[in-house]
Amino acid sequence: MPRSRMTRTVAALTACLGALAYTVSKVDLAGDGELGMPGFPAPADAYEAVADVPTAQLANAGLGLLMAVVALLLLRPPRARIVRWPALAVSWAGIAMVGAGVLGFGARAAGLAPGLGPTPPHLPTALAALLVGAVWAVAWAVAAISAVRTGQRTAAGATGVAPSR
Numbered sequence: 001m002p003r004s005r006m007t008r009t010v011a012a013l014t015a016c017l018g019a020l021a022y023t024v025s026k027v028d029l030a031g032d033g034e035l036g037m038p039g040f041p042a043p044a045d046a047y048e049a050v051a052d053v054p055t056a057q058l059a060n061a062g063l064g065l066l067m068a069v070v071a072l073l074l075l076r077p078p079r080a081r082i083v084r085w086p087a088l089a090v091s092w093a094g095i096a097m098v099g100a101g102v103l104g105f106g107a108r109a110a111g112l113a114p115g116l117g118p119t120p121p122h123l124p125t126a127l128a129a130l131l132v133g134a135v136w137a138v139a140w141a142v143a144a145i146s147a148v149r150t151g152q153r154t155a156a157g158a159t160g161v162a163p164s165r
Helices: 003-032 044-049 053-073 081-109 123-159
Strands: none
Touching (some): 003 123
């Protein structure tokens, strides 16, 4: 297997596992009737804005499953542009959301963003969640970049013209 394909495979599978970890965490929080993320309980006033906490968390779990499927699409990017480009667009939107979440929760853990909630009461759990999120976002970005490059090589092969860098 060529190195670029191996890199994309490992990155896409890692991104899929990150999305599945998110999904499992949301199902667990739904079962406990809690908002937030592992290690990052939501502020008390957040519960006022959510009518049904378990349903909201299960909806987030569904989003996690969708992100896992989209990450798996990057294993072997579809050749048809009508499928490949939406998969890449959804990937980049997901990467941005996960990355923003890691930055926001990281700032909260460091005490730099008190508006996002208090510093986590159980720092090891919070740091583990941040690590999973960071690895997930980076792996997903690597897989997406690789998928774009694969698409460029495929398009160049079809036209006989090498892609510009």
